[in-house]
Amino acid sequence: MSRKWLSIGITLLLVSIAVGCATAQPTPTPQPTATPKPIKAILSLDWVPNTNHTGFYVALEKGWYAEEGIDLEIQIPSDPAAALKQVAYGNTEFGVSFQEEVTIARSNDIPVVSLAAIIQHNTSAFASLAETGIQRAKDIEGKRYASYGLPIERPILGQLMACDGGDINKVEFIDVGFDAFPALLGKRVDLAWIFMAWDGIQAEIKGIQLNLLPLYGSCVPDYYTPLIIAGETTIANKPDLVRRFMRATVRGYEYAIAHPEESAEILLRASPETDPELARRSQKWLSPRYQDDAPRWGVQKLEVWEEFAKFMYDNGLIAKPIEAQKAFTNDFLP
Secondary structure, X not given: OHHHXXXXXXXXXXXXXXXXXXXXXXXXXXXXXXXOOOEEEEEEOOOOOXXXXXXXXXXXXXXXXXXXXXXXXXXXXXXXXXXXXXXXOOOOOXXXXXXXXXXXXXXXXXXXXXXXXXOOOOOEEEEEEHHHOOOOHHHHOOOEEEEOOOOOHHHHHHHHHHOOOOOHHHOEEEEOOOOHHHHHHOOOOOEEEEEHHHHHHHHHHOOOOEEEEEOOOOOOOOOOOOEEEEEHHHHHHXXXXXXXXXXXXXXXHHHHHHOHHHHHHHHHHHOOOOOHHHHHHHHHHHHHHHHOOOOOOEOOOHHHHHHHHHHHHHOOOOOOOOOHHHHEOOOOOO
């Protein structure tokens, strides 16, 4: 028994010494964890900064892209048409485009996908000076239209007129490039296709009364304009980047919805050459229309894509039908 207890005692003593030695070892100084380097990404706008883009600038100034580990650069392309191809093939990660452009791209096998609708319903309209007397679509017969030179204009205006018994062939198309609104104000034309949130607000500021024929609610299918796009290669190879970009972007637009006044000031700081009154009034008009009646900002509906793609195909604007479900995704909306 004594040998047994002696053996146990020696064992316990050795264990205690070992434990004591282990606890006596100096604790290693923890090394600071390196902060991951932010991922650079480019967002290519469709035009100069305006209230369509406010959510991006809000998220950028608030640091929400940085929180997501993204070093975002917002670019203004010299050629918006080329920007879509850059985005489609992953040379630029994100961009702003329009449903009609994406539909044409998909029909030509250009792999671009819409990630979110910036504005839930079409906010464009055909505008005329009140003195012109255009009260309804049929009244456009015999008038001069300021054309951008885009193939989509005649089918859109033609359907709007046809639903009211009008004939598009009785309209004179005058190519004015991108000076449609100035041409209208200068009375060189009788009708122009405008965005109500920008040109419409400009007219209000100038005290000019316009008669408007909005597309939303008319017989022309509703469509998303503008929207956020990415290429299939970016979505396939960088899904986490896309998800983080959209998470920050959603925060930006939700903030712009809730705080139009502050958001307008953020846009003005990013684009000081913008008319302050125009930006503030436009933002107030547009903020509630970003989400409108959708369950959340950015959501897109399959039927909107299907109906407008059919309209474009039926009018010869695309050479072949598209698979509408592949042209957009809601999967990256948080």
